[in-house]
Amino acid sequence: MEEKIYDVVIVGGGPAGLAAAIGAKEAGAGDVIIIERDSSLGGILEQCIHPGFGLKYFGEELTGPEYARRFIQKAKECGVEYKLGTMVLSIGEHSVTGINPTDGVITIRGRSIVLAMGCRERTRGALMTPGARPAGIYTAGAAQRLINRQNIMVGKRIVILGSGDIGMIMARRLTLEGAEVLAVVEIMNYTTGLIRNRVQCLEDFGIPLLLSHTVVEIKGNNRVEGVVVAEVDPATRKPIPGTEKLYECDTLLISCGLIPENELTREFGIKLHPVTGGPEVNQFMQTEVEYIFACGNVVHVNDLVDNVTEESLTAGRSAARYARGELKKPEQEIRVTPGNNVRYVCPQRLYPGAPATLFFRVTEPAKKVTLSVLADSKPVITKKLATVNPGEMQRVDLSAEALSGVSTVLVEVR
Amino acid sequence: MKQTDVLIIGAGAVGSAIAWELAKYRLDVTVVEKNEDVGGDISRANSAIIHTGYDAAPGTLESQLVVAANPMYDKIAADLDIPFERTGAILPAFTDEQFEKLPALKHKAMLNRVYDIEYLTAKELLELEPALNPEVKGGLLIPRESIIDPFILVIALAENAADNGVHFLLGTKVTGIIVSEGAVRAVKTDKGEEIRAKYIINAAGLYCDEIASYVGKNKYYVTPRKGQFYILDKKTSCKVNRIVLPIPTKTTKGKLICPTIHGNILVGPTAEDLLDKTDKRTTAEGLASIAEDVRKMVPGVVLRDTITQYSGLRAQRNPEGLNIEMYDDLAGYVDISGVRSTGLTGSVSIAKYVVDMLIESGMKAEFKTNHNPRRRGIPCFAEMSDEERAELIARDKRYGNIICRCETVTEGQICDAIHRTLGARSLDAVKRRVRAGMGRCQGGFCTPKVIEIIARELGIPVEEVRKSEPGSELVIGNLR
Structure with a gap:
């Protein structure tokens, strides 16, 4: 067995893994390898055939596969190695172990490891939607894969539970394929996905959006025959008796949130943040284990691939720096905490004296608010924001000076 | 004919x-x-438990047969390659009223010839199951209650x-x-x-x-009695190591919490008398009632870690x-x-x-000399060592292709499930044999792949692939 040691080993070849690989190469890493479970690079972008990617990063509108192609091309040009069809089953000390049909069980060593496994979708089971268990219930992403990659149509009359981005995009996609989308049903009193998707995917196609509603029963013993939708009390989110209405449909899609896929992370013993479901990181995307970095939806679920790219380039660059002996864990890290109307902030820890970009989400939608960042209780940034929405991630940049000699940072929106 | x-x-x-x-x-x-x-x-x-019969009505045929069945399972599980574990069960009492029922329960077990039943102190119970409500007063241990797939x-x-x-x-x-x-x-x-x-x-x-x-x-006549259950994620923070049974009341045997043979946690069931033999719906009320009861025994149980819920119908005979x-x-x-x-x-x-x-009664039955008592199970890739995995992949490349990420199920296992004796013809049939789709993403990732594998292996178009029975076709066909 060859004992090759890579500078950077990346788990996952989606947008996060690709950008991390490029970032690592750009920062001077030697051997960099991506391990990807699917038969091609690109990850979930390969099934996102709709436009809307790259507006921030490239300043032009691309489809998912086009966006992925640019990164795949670039990764290949800068000499990134990759192994496809390889499922990583565990992370070890400076190593990952996976399997594939040709190598069997394979262990790959790396000075740095980057976790870029992405996320999965919340299911009907996790939502505890009552009723029968017929065929015809899919997560929005599974339906998207079937239609866009496998050329398989899932149904004719569709109800979508949840106004996540994939659900709204699939509402449009299914309509374009001739299906009838009866409604998008959202338990919250706002759409949980991007506003632009609400406009372009639902409003432009006349698809009804039922806010403060949920599915209270699934009917049909073999195939879905209908779903019962009821209004919910916006305060308690409990169904209001007497408001039930039957929608006769053959398919229910679920688009109720994404969960970072951190089985490997957890198995290795890295703690997961209770709100994001991902490992805590600092502004270098470094986890609590100094040679393990993480980026993209495995850390926290992003709205835009452009953000994923940005933080993944950082993760890759940082991993390259660690591989050559830099970025050892500092003695003291700055703790970042969410304040008023802030659900979470990522990164959760900061290296002192280095600039940082903080990404955060609000808990409740609000208009005309003030964002404040306080370092050791002193305001370092105050900014007016016209509107904030839980579905739209916010960012704020902090300078190295602002982060010098402080021990806590608080982000709040009032 | x-x-x-x-x-x-x-x-x-x-x-x-x-x-x-x-x-x-x-x-x-x-x-x-x-x-x-x-x-x-x-x-x-159902609750996937191999009972001892300790609480059957003494002297009945059910008592006789359940008590006789329990010891048979070590050999059957070994011969037929069935996941089976003798975890044991406990019956903890949390109130004085429950505590006072223990001697009668023990006596009933004795009448049913389940002689290995033992009293446990509160301390012993909490050592066995740290997640139990600390107000536990004492209880019973039934060592041979077991779990099975x-x-x-x-x-x-x-x-x-x-x-x-x-x-x-x-x-x-x-x-x-x-x-x-x-x-x-x-x-x-x-x-x-x-x-x-x-x-x-x-x-x-x-x-x-x-x-x-x-x-x-x-x-x-037979009426269905519905039992609803939760299955919790293998990674849920509050787990039990054995079957935890409630002290039965006059009206109900109550709701239990136990590990499954594959490491999930099972919580339930309800007992709801119905008329419709096809009504296997879960209901918000039923699920809520389970939560309340089980928290009395295991207060820390995290039901939001549920990955799925199901209901089964017991066949209630009248009389x-x-x-x-x-x-x-x-x-x-x-x-x-x-x-x-x-x-x-x-x-x-x-x-x-x-x-x-x-x-x-006179049926002529001659014992076969060429009977094979053994069954070879489908290899369980998830539980293998790296050496065993490497060996299997070297023999058949399809074992190197993971289809279900959550339960680490390979294409090789799915193909085995389809092509063996009484092989799987549907998504659920595959799932029951190899657990593809039984994990925390509930088939989100693997369903599209399993549909294609079933269609390919059976040589049928995708629109004929079913979830289970006729009428449960999963998709409506190719787009273009």
């Missing part, structure tokens, strides 16, 4: 076990099952029966029984055929009253009680009714009892 010696109606736990037992004899045996897969209805949705149990019994020559007619419903001159002669099926049989065994579970009505022996009967005025007919929640456990002893009954 087809002809067989013994015809069994139903391939649930009881029917499959009888087939498994009869396969040991030189007999032509045929099982007729209305579903497309073996495994029945009730036998697929209920799908594999029934599938394994049926597979072994089929490997030893039993015929299975799946997707075929018995619609009538022909009787003449005081004996059963044949069954009629929904396929328009008649199958002649010397012996006909009614193992139709929830529908045994309907079958009995075909021969005028419907002296009882109550397990009954296995042959009739003087109806030669060749065996009626089995009143198989309830202990039926999964009791299936193997019921099988022995029924076959003995048949032989005693």
